Amino acid sequence: MFVYENRIGGRINSIEFGDAYVDMGAEWCHGQEDNVVYSLIKDYNILRHTDNEFASFYSNGEQVDDTLNQQLFEIIENIYVPDGNKNQREGITLGEYCVNRYRAAINNLHLTDRRDQSIVLIIYT
Template identity: 45%
Template sequence: MVVKTLVFLCFNLFFSIYCIRDSPSVVVVGAGPSGIAAATKLLKHNFTNVIVLEAEDRIGGRIRSIKFGDAYVDLGAEWCHGEKDNIVYSMINKYNILKHTNLSNKLIYSNGKYIEDDIYKALIDFAESIDASQTNPITEASCKQFLSIGECFVKR
């Protein structure tokens, strides 16, 4: 009886190690498009021990439809950025629903008039300097006295 029990335990241990080696546990965080795409790709490549965790009570990430009057409005998926190596583009391109656009590099005042080129360039340069402040000690030091990036932006 002891020998049978030992053989059974050894077999179970060996089988468990063999299964873990062949199908590691994978946790995908988030059930938005990227999380769903990652889980799908894992399953297609024979990973069988995959779990997707989502904090919300629905899938879709930032993409969701909300009731607006008598209709629905889709939020969160305004653009599909890039065609090369973009899983979202690959998934939806076959439905012929994408509209190609040429975006203008202009900013517009709330009254509809374009912001002058010199002001536009100064704003872009400033925004890039704020964005780079994590690695730029001079910009970081000049904004350190303020409580937020917004406050720094207003003062500068």
């Protein structure tokens, strides 16, 4: 999906509301614990659970195999789960840490198809 507006900001549009600003256009409420948005809207029965599904496509428009797509989603999702090895994180940025974990995980996929090899490299690096 492409989103276009004649203003800067994409789908989110901050507008003045009283003495503050609110963001119009947000779609998701991520997490319940210590989440101000969740606390404000939980009693209005407007929250719906969504599956974390996404599709990947090659530049020619062909869809990436569902199995590989699911493997990539799980790899990306697991990057943000603490691995308990705090020493590796010292001295590198969060971005470097994430890219390092992603590269290590995709090496374990042992892909033989050149298109699959190329798509896994461009998704997160």
